[in-house]
Amino acid sequence: MILKEKNALVTGGSRGIGRATAIELSKEGANVIITYNSNEEKAKEVIKEVEKNGVKGLAIKADVSSEEDVKSMMKTIKSQFDSIDVLVNNAGVTKDNLLIRMKSEDWDKVINTNLKGVYLCTKAVVRGMMKKRHGKIVNIASVVGISGNAGQGNYSASKAGVIGFTKSIAKELGSRGINVNGVAPGFVETDMTEVLSEDIKEQSLKLIPLNRFAKPEDIANVVVFLCSEKANYITGQIINVDGGMLM
Amino acid sequence: MEIFETIRGIICEQLEIEDEETITMETSIMDDLEADSLDAVEVMMDIEDEFDIEIPDEDAEEFKNIADIVKYIEEKIA
Numbered sequence: 357m358i359l360k361e362k363n364a365l366v367t368g369g370s371r372g373i374g375r376a377t378a379i380e381l382s383k384e385g386a387n388v389i390i391t392y393n394s395n396e397e398k399a400k401e402v403i404k405e406v407e408k409n410g411v412k413g414l415a416i417k418a419d420v421s422s423e424e425d426v427k428s429m430m431k432t433i434k435s436q437f438d439s440i441d442v443l444v445n446n447a448g449v450t451k452d453n454l455l456i457r458m459k460s461e462d463w464d465k466v467i468n469t470n471l472k473g474v475y476l477c478t479k480a481v482v483r484g485m486m487k488k489r490h491g492k493i494v495n496i497a498s499v500v501g502i503s504g505n506a507g508q509g510n511y512s513a514s515k516a517g518v519i520g521f522t523k524s525i526a527k528e529l530g531s532r533g534i535n536v537n538g539v540a541p542g543f544v545e546t547d548m549t550e551v552l553s554e555d556i557k558e559q560s561l562k563l564i565p566l567n568r569f570a571k572p573e574d575i576a577n578v579v580v581f582l583c584s585e586k587a588n589y590i591t592g593q594i595i596n597v598d599g600g601m602l603m
Numbered sequence: 604m605e606i607f608e609t610i611r612g613i614i615c616e617q618l619e620i621e622d623e624e625t626i627t628m629e630t631s632i633m634d635d636l637e638a639d640s641l642d643a644v645e646v647m648m649d650i651e652d653e654f655d656i657e658i659p660d661e662d663a664e665e666f667k668n669i670a671d672i673v674k675y676i677e678e679k680i681a
Contacts, residue, residue, distance in 0.1 A: 486645060528641065 358584040360385035363437045367391045367420050367477055368447030370399040372546035373496060373579075376572035377444055378413075379405050380580045386442060387412040389433055393419060393447070412437075420447045420473030430480050439484040442583045445474040445495045445518075450548055452507045463510045470514035474521060482529065491534040492583045495522045496575075497594055499542045499602045515540075519594050526592030535591040537582045542598025544570040566599035606654075606673050613649045614669075617642060628670040654680060 364381045368374040369390025378388045379402065388406045392399035392415055399415035406413035416432055418425040433440065448470045451462035474495055485491025500508055501515025519538055526536040543549060543560050549569070561567065578597050581587055596602055611626045618636055620626065632638050632646060647663050650656075650672070656679045666672050 483648070486641075531639070531641065 357383075357385035358586065359442070359580070362386045362441040362583075363389070363439065364442035364444065364583065365389045365391075365433065365440050365477070365481065366444040366446055367418075367473065368393070369415070370395050370402055372548060373541065373544060373572045373575045374444070374446040375402050376576035377446060377579050378402050379409075380573065380576040381442070381444075381583065382406040382409040382411045382413070384580055384584070385409075385411060386583075387437065389414045389416065389437065389440075391416050391418040391420065391429060391447065393417070419469075420477055421468035423476055426476045426480050439488065440481040441485070441488075441491060443477065443481045443491070443493045444579055444583070445477055445493070447473055448496065448514075448548075450508070450511050452511065454507055455509050458509060466510040467514050467517070470511070471517040471521070474518055478521075478525060482525075482534070485534050486529070486532045489533040491529075491532075492587070493525070493534065493536045494579050494582045495536070495538045496579075497522070497538040497540040499540045499596055499598050502540060502594070502596075503602050522594065523592045530591055535582070535587065537587070537590060537592065538594040539575060539578050539582065540594050540596045540598065540602075541570060541575045542596070542601040544572060544575060546572060560601075564599040564601045568599065570597065570599060606676050607669065609653060610650060610669060610672055610676075613653065614646055617646050617649065626669065628673070629668050631668045632666075650676070656680065 359381060364386040366374050366378045366388060369378040370392035374390065378390050382388050388411065390399060390402055403413035403415050414436060416429050418429040420426060449466055451466050453462060478493060495518050497518045498515040500512040501519050504512050522536055522538040529536060575597050578595055582590065607628065611623055614626060614632065615623055618638055630636065632643055647658055651658055654676055
């Protein structure tokens with residue numbers, strides 16, 4: 357086990373990549389705290405899975421784009437856990453539309469959750485990491501933050517923002533023993549991509565050399581590696597986990 | 604004097620300085636102790652926590668040495 361007795365916080369941990377990451381982290385011995393936005397039942401199921409691995413688990417309802425929610429989340433965490441060693445900024449939403457049809461509330465919603473949420477959660481945990489001179493932060497970006505994607509102006513902008521943030525904070529915190537990296541998934545089989553049409557799925561598959569979509573675990577495995585001591589000399593990097601879609 | 608000693612303790616811990624005597628009222632955190640900007644911010648945040656006060660960035664920028672910080676805190680908690 358490579359994360360024994362570490363405390364890990366995974367935002368948006370009730371489903372998809374966050375869920376898989378929470379479970380994989382627990383398999384490596386980490387206590388896992390997840391946040392969820394609406395689905396309490398699913399979040400509790402994840403915690404059950406996590407606890408099966410003999411570690412502590414906790415689900416907290418929080419909107420990561422709300423400073424107040426993040427503050428109260430940290431209070432709850434501090435009352436039950438020593439401090440956070442690992443942060444996975446995973447919570448994210450899509451509100452896809454062509455630019456000329458995109459409402460400004462859909463722009464705000466995506467930027468606030470995907471980008472401001474990363475800022476707020478990172479800021480909230482980073483002081484404890486600075487004091488301990490140790491910490492691992494992994495931000496879930498997306499290949500579309502690098503390549504762009506028609507119909508995802510807001511989402512790709514938020515993910516490009518996450519990539520810039522990752523690199524800047526890696527530079528700021530390197531001297532404190534804190535590694536900050538990003539993972540850029542390609543097409544992953546989650547609720548987020550479930551809603552796409554068969555046509556789009558078929559077209560996307562043609563662009564993937566490995567000829568399949570990712571399972572959430574494919575992404576989680578890389579996240580776990582970046583959260584471990586094995587990745588101590590990696591910081592400020594964005595690792596594409598996309599079956600070779602973007603090279 | 605107590606305030607000075609508390610600040611000295613915070614600085615020594617943050618910058619891993621073993622000999623407290625190297626720090627006097629005239630010491631400048633950044634110029635004399637080779638602290639970087641992040642060190643300075645961390646020291647300020649620890650001071651804020653310790654004395655339960657808020658030090659805005661524009662105030663912190665005015666501090667030239669530890670005497671300035673002591674004076675500032677004395678005024679704040681008075």
